[in-house]
Amino acid sequence: MYRPVDLGRAHGLTAQAVRNYEQAGVIPPAARTASGYRVYTEDHVGALSAYVALIPGYGYRAAGEIMRSVLRGDLPTALAVIDTAHVQLQRDRETLDGVASAAVVLASSAPAAPGPDGPVSVGVLAHRLGVTPATLRKWERAGILAPARSRTARTYSSGDVRDAELAHLLRRGGYLLDRIAAVIEQVHAAGGPGPLAASIDQWRERITARGRAMLTGSARLADYLSFLDLVAGDASTSSDG
Structure with missing residues (x-):
């Protein structure tokens, strides 16, 4: 007792x-x-x-x-x-793998510049990536991209271009859109590729400890x-x- x-x-x-x-x-x-x-x-x-x-x-x-x-x-x-x-733990591992891939890409290559005239249009960005404008709009609905919008058009900043290039890479690697959106969110939260790379090991340790x-x-x-x-x-x- x-x-x-x-x-x-x-x-x-x-x-x-x-x-x-x-x-x-x-x-x-x-x-x-x-x-x-x-x-x-x-x-x-x-x-x-x-x-x-x-x-x-x-x-x-x-x-x-x-x-x-x-x-x-x-x-x-x-x-x-x-x-x-x-x-959920497995999904976190998959997101971490995507973020790690993103960190490697971001560290090894600079994103393409949007052009001398400022932000690019949906058509220009689609052509650059080899996708259709409808694909970019689908990525926007999934929370991957957030271009500036007016009543007549969407425009993509240099940050948007980087996100689109990263999304395109991960999509070719077989990642689903919701996973890509989570990766992009982590890139933004980390404040760029440098802090992102530094946080990956800590993140992996936390996932391992939780497992x-x-x-x-x-x-x-x-x-x-x-x-x-x-x-x-x-x-x-x-x-x-």
Whole structure:
């Protein structure tokens, strides 16, 4: 039997944090003594261990959804949340690969100048890239390009030209439009090719750390599920006896 402080100590949590987690439904409800004090068991120890381990990889929201689903006996929903998180991690890896490719291109070659007369038109840019104006408008709808627009025409600045050239390269490499849009967003957020290249290693380390945290969280959850199976099996044996 454990008190809230006993449960919390193993994870560097306060007794109040343990009570809050119980109220949030991420660990089972506690039994009460005659005087009203909470009493926790190995069930709570396993649940709290799983929840705390899930947070670094899946985040508070997903970890909470996973544990609440498990505790109400809805394992398929819990696994679906886990699957969704792993799909997103893979998408992040694909975006990182695209950004890394973009950094190499941006570092090795300067973008074509828009021309002596200022920004270029959609027709000029389309001709330069060997695509149709309709393709450029499709990229715009996907969030890849954001040219200046008047009532009669679109115009593309030197930055727009660079984005279009980068999009064209990634498109030839088989990247989907939503992935390319994410790459362009990262290029803009980094402030150019130099800072972008410097941030890639850190980004890759964060993704790797998150993947390892997911493995650890999944392992603790698997331990807890095995505990629940064991308890259920013991209860069934006692009932049969």
